[in-house]
Amino acid sequence: MRFVEAAWLVTRKDLLIEFRSREIVYTTLFFAVSCLLVFAFGFVREGRAVEDAAAGVLWVAIAFSGTLALGRAFERERQNETLRGLLMAPIPRAALYVGKLTGIVLLLVAVELVIVPMAGIMFQARMLEYPAMLAALVLTGTIGFAAIGTLFAAMLVRTRSRDVLLPVLLYPVTVPVMIAGVRGTAALLADEPNLAMARLWLSMLVVFDVMFVTLALWTFESVMTE
Amino acid sequence: MDFTSVSFTDVSRNFGRRRALNRVSLRCDAGEIVALLGPNGAGKSTLLSIAATLLEPSSGTIRYGDQDLDRELRSRIGLLAHDLYLYPELTAAENLRFFAQINGLADAGARVDRALAGARLSDRRDDPVGGFSRGMRQRLALERALLHDPRLVLLDEPFTGLDDASSVALVDRLRGLRSHGAIVLLATHDLEVIEGLIDRAVMLFNGRLIPIDDGPGPLRDRFRRAGR
Numbered sequence: 001m002r003f004v005e006a007a008w009l010v011t012r013k014d015l016l017i018e019f020r021s022r023e024i025v026y027t028t029l030f031f032a033v034s035c036l037l038v039f040a041f042g043f044v045r046e047g048r049a050v051e052d053a054a055a056g057v058l059w060v061a062i063a064f065s066g067t068l069a070l071g072r073a074f075e076r077e078r079q080n081e082t083l084r085g086l087l088m089a090p091i092p093r094a095a096l097y098v099g100k101l102t103g104i105v106l107l108l109v110a111v112e113l114v115i116v117p118m119a120g121i122m123f124q125a126r127m128l129e130y131p132a133m134l135a136a137l138v139l140t141g142t143i144g145f146a147a148i149g150t151l152f153a154a155m156l157v158r159t160r161s162r163d164v165l166l167p168v169l170l171y172p173v174t175v176p177v178m179i180a181g182v183r184g185t186a187a188l189l190a191d192e193p194n195l196a197m198a199r200l201w202l203s204m205l206v207v208f209d210v211m212f213v214t215l216a217l218w219t220f221e222s223v224m225t226e
Numbered sequence: 227m228d229f230t231s232v233s234f235t236d237v238s239r240n241f242g243r244r245r246a247l248n249r250v251s252l253r254c255d256a257g258e259i260v261a262l263l264g265p266n267g268a269g270k271s272t273l274l275s276i277a278a279t280l281l282e283p284s285s286g287t288i289r290y291g292d293q294d295l296d297r298e299l300r301s302r303i304g305l306l307a308h309d310l311y312l313y314p315e316l317t318a319a320e321n322l323r324f325f326a327q328i329n330g331l332a333d334a335g336a337r338v339d340r341a342l343a344g345a346r347l348s349d350r351r352d353d354p355v356g357g358f359s360r361g362m363r364q365r366l367a368l369e370r371a372l373l374h375d376p377r378l379v380l381l382d383e384p385f386t387g388l389d390d391a392s393s394v395a396l397v398d399r400l401r402g403l404r405s406h407g408a409i410v411l412l413a414t415h416d417l418e419v420i421e422g423l424i425d426r427a428v429m430l431f432n433g434r435l436i437p438i439d440d441g442p443g444p445l446r447d448r449f450r451r452a453g454r
Contacts, residue, residue, distance in 0.1 A: 017315045084311060
């Protein structure tokens, strides 16, 4: 079976399960919106948001809700040991990784379609001034975060304290992605947008994505072998 | 890419400091049903997981015919484990179709229909598996494991949750698999049900393999003698 076909089967299955349960989208969305609200009370004074607050809060919401989505996506595979059923299929195990990653990224993008405009409204940020560049920054940042998160979530799926270990392992490693995401978005949302700086951070995010996805593809087979 | 035997040679498996399997050697051939008996925690599921390529042995080798493990070999192995590998949110047909497709089966639709009929679940094909009883899920999981006509069939407590009629149907199914040249390795505690079905039995006790004699008398008596 071709790699892409196998990966798509896994993604489609994950999306179908999510369509039925709506569990991950609803919980991550609720969590992300709560996050924005709480920070809005702290960082918006007399109708004015603190400088760069929108960018920082947006990426905090993405990181926190993303961790929730990652944990839940693999918890589903653990509950009925369906992950073992997938591992027995005659497909490259890296295709399984790509399938899970794509599903998680698509779910997070669905959540971001709500929280990005919401952050714009709450923090008076001009989200729609450079929509393509903002979308590119959010998408590449999400891929980078989910790429390493999917690997770690798969690694931890059989450990007892996986809920605690996932953020503990994930956040330090994804700090470069978060910094690049925040600085790139802040450059774009500033009173005088700095497109050159946003492009620079975007290119760094692309580099991180390539690094993290390559690392994960390289190690996933051995990580999944007990 | 096929094989007509599976051989374990001095297979050991440790989990931390606990030794689950201790130098197990066993050969099973095509057209043979081998029962794997033993008390809880004896290492039966570990041995099946190793045969299914889900666990690596700590030492020793396992060979499929004259081949070592290869990704393509997985398409010739079917496992019904204690956990049923079914998605509760998906319907019976969706579960089977997904596993048919991921196994690269070209005629997935026809196989799914046949499997649903085999599980006597054709009328529940569009119901989510989460609403099924344990017995129904067990029947469906068995069909999932056999969907791709595996050469090596690994069954861990396959009679769990099955009513009398389903148990009889499963025994008939296993006879059919044997006549078609499958290698069936079956871990169970239901000795009366498999009496007359199996070709031979072996016992695992504290990770060690003990043969059970083929002599006369009920299997349970021979099993108890072997365990002394």
